[in-house]
Amino acid sequence: MRIVKELVKSDIKISIFSWNGKYLLKFEQGDIEQTYKIDEYDIISEDDLDKLITDEFLKDLQQQFITMNKMFTKHSEHIL
Template sequence: MRVVGEIPHPDCKITLFAWNNRYLIKFEQGFLEQTFKIHEYDVTSEADLQALVDETFIHETLTRFEAMGASLRNRLNAIG
């Protein structure tokens, strides 16, 4: 797996990878992570990959992190 870039953001870490004929967009926030896999033929360049990760995409991902965190907390409370 090769790191092809990072996108700075104050609320999460965003790393772009190339691996196995795919690009991966990995978001990390605390103990949670989300990874999006894109076939290398679906974008024409690594620059297109960075353009894909716009503010709307990031906002949607951060909203999903909130839901993931709530889900995990609820399950942990249910067993504890």
Template structure:
């Protein structure tokens, strides 16, 4: 697995990786992570993969992190 880029963002850690004919977009916030796999054939190189990380995508991912945290906290409360 090759790290293509660490993409700066003030709220989350974004890493673009290449592995086995795919790009992996790894987003991390605290204890949670989201990974998206894209075939190298579906984008135009490293730059094409980076273009997917537009404002709307990042906003949706941040909302998903909130949902993940809420679901996890709810599970802990139910099962403690």
């Protein structure tokens, strides 16, 4: 697995990896993460991966993090 890039935007840690013919876009906030896989053949250049990380996409990611956190808290409160 090769690290292509790491950065932080809007309190979200973003790691981009290249592995097994795919790019993995990993987004982390606290203890929760979301990973998206993109076939390397679907991207012309690694620079195009930055174009996927728009403000609108980050806003949607943030909403998903909120939903994931609520779900995890709800289902784990009896064991944690």
